[in-house]
Amino acid sequence: MASSELRRSKVISLVESGKVHSQTDLVTLLGKAGFLVTQATASRDLEEIGAMRGRGMDGVATYLLPKTQSFPTELILSVESSANMAVVRTPPGGAQLLASALDRESGTGSFELVIGTIAGDDTVLVISRKSDGGASLAKQLLTLAQLTYAKPRRAKK
Numbered sequence: 092m093a094s095s096e097l098r099r100s101k102v103i104s105l106v107e108s109g110k111v112h113s114q115t116d117l118v119t120l121l122g123k124a125g126f127l128v129t130q131a132t133a134s135r136d137l138e139e140i141g142a143m144r145g146r147g148m149d150g151v152a153t154y155l156l157p158k159t160q161s162f163p164t165e166l167i168l169s170v171e172s173s174a175n176m177a178v179v180r181t182p183p184g185g186a187q188l189l190a191s192a193l194d195r196e197s198g199t200g201s202f203e204l205v206i207g208t209i210a211g212d213d214t215v216l217v218i219s220r221k222s223d224g225g226a227s228l229a230k231q232l233l234t235l236a237q238l239t240y241a242k243p244r245r246a247k248k
Contacts (some may be wrong), residue, residue, distance in 0.1 A: 098126045100188040102136045103156065107195075111142075111154045162201075163192050167236035172225035179215040179232060186210040193217060204228055 101124050102117065111117045117133040128136075137154060145155040166185040171178050181189050190210035197205035204224050209216040219228050 094126075094184070096184045096188050098128070099136055099140055100191050101126060102133075102142075103140055103188075103191055106137075106140070106142050106154045106156055109153055111137075112152060117154075162196065162235065163189055164236045167232055170229045170232045170236075172229035174225050175219040175222050176225045177217040177219070177228040177232060179217060181213050181215065183213045186213055186215045190215045190217075202228075202231070204231075 098121065101121060102111075105111050105117065105120050105124075110120060114130050114133045114137065117137065118128055118130055121128050121133065140156065142154040142156055144152060146152060163185075166181045166189040167179055168182065169180045179186075179189065187210045190208040193202055193205055193208050193215070196202045197207075204219045204221060204227060206218050206220045208218070217228055217232070219225055221227070
């Protein structure tokens, strides 16, 4: 499960880059990124993320993502804040997908406070443009995920 979420995150970034003109292109680009997949898997991934064939700005046929792609709120398990940062916990393998969505949304105005993200496996560090914006980011993310509190992470024994 984790590897498919990571792969789909990479598929999203490749499609957004405008380099995916065919499923064969996607298989090749994913291979260069370390994801060895078949054409059938590439096809399923494109369908799963909602990519459609269309024309890019240059008029060349390419895969495109719809402008109104849903935000993966189900990946937000908890959020804590400090100064200009919010730390978001996700299921294993979900951090990069969530970070990619936050980075996309920061450019459209939905998360105008977000200057950038750093993702691990199950944790996303979200950095605010404001020096004290971490709490606002955390509140916005919790509201978006319809959580009423940040679940504390249990220490491993």
